[in-house]
Amino acid sequence: MPDQPLDPEPEVTAPRTSRRRASLLIGVLCLLLGFALAVQVRTTSADSGLGSARQEDLVRILDDLSAREDRLRQDIAGQEEIRDRLATGGNQADTALAEARLRQQQLAILAGTVVAQGPGIELTVSDPGDGVGPEVLLDAIQELRAAGAEAIQIGDVRIGVSTAVTGNPGSLVIDGTSLSAPYRIVVIGDPPTLETALNIPGGVVNTVSRAGGQTRIEQREQVTVSALRVLEPPEYAQPAPEND
């Protein structure tokens, strides 16, 4: 529904001055329109749209922003809580893991399932007369343990909790492995204490010499107990529930 065709008044005999004035007016209007158009475009692109927004729009935008901020703050709080929980949980798990590793290493050395090294002594028992019996070796093991030995190896056999020394003088058997003299015993522990324990009157050195053998003890800063034991899982015994 265009404006113009509604009242068509074709000028037929308009005076010249009137026509000039009209076209001037039209020109001014068009100038104004262009000016306003450019200004409006500039204004719209200049501000972010908030400047020309209405009050109710602004209030709604503000409400939206506030609600969003609340939501984000809640998110932040939740995430921080999770982060804290994960951090402490991670720390606890790490500590527990480190403790378990340490304990496992200690138990492995005790059980003889890992190679152990440290200060200790090397004890060599020679038995030219085949007089050293299993009880002498057993004595030696017990003496060394009493002196604080932490890992013992006789020949190629690691000494553990279930070690048995059997056989006859001259043909000793430890845990099913037969040994022959001289017996080489590697012990990890405090070297002076171990040597003293072996040398006490009525001790290992005495007993061996009485049986016709000889002992040689060397203190070392570093010895390696390299023989390993195979652990048999317990068939009957089970850990009892802890009551404390």
Place this chain on the structure above:
Amino acid sequence: MIPALALALGIVLGLILDPTVPLWLQPYLPIAVVAALDSVFGGVRARLDGIFDAKVFVVSFVSNVLVAALIVFLGDQLGVGAQLSTAVVVVLGIRIFGNAAAIRRHVFRA
């Protein structure tokens, strides 16, 4: 010819001067521009139809702008300014489309 030149000159002037729109005018300026555009399209169409009248054009131009601004002003006073602005823009847009279609038929004969 003169109106087109004046329009271009106005755009250039607006870009160069880059004045700040007064706050009270800001809601009405875009509506006024759209209304004026509608009048210009109507004028071009009338010109092509051969029934252009300068007086009608000027009066319709001014009254279009004033009425559009008045409607928006009223809407603001009644609390439905945004909706009425939309309504005005929609109506003017439809008119501009109609006029543009008529101009197109004149120019391209299609």
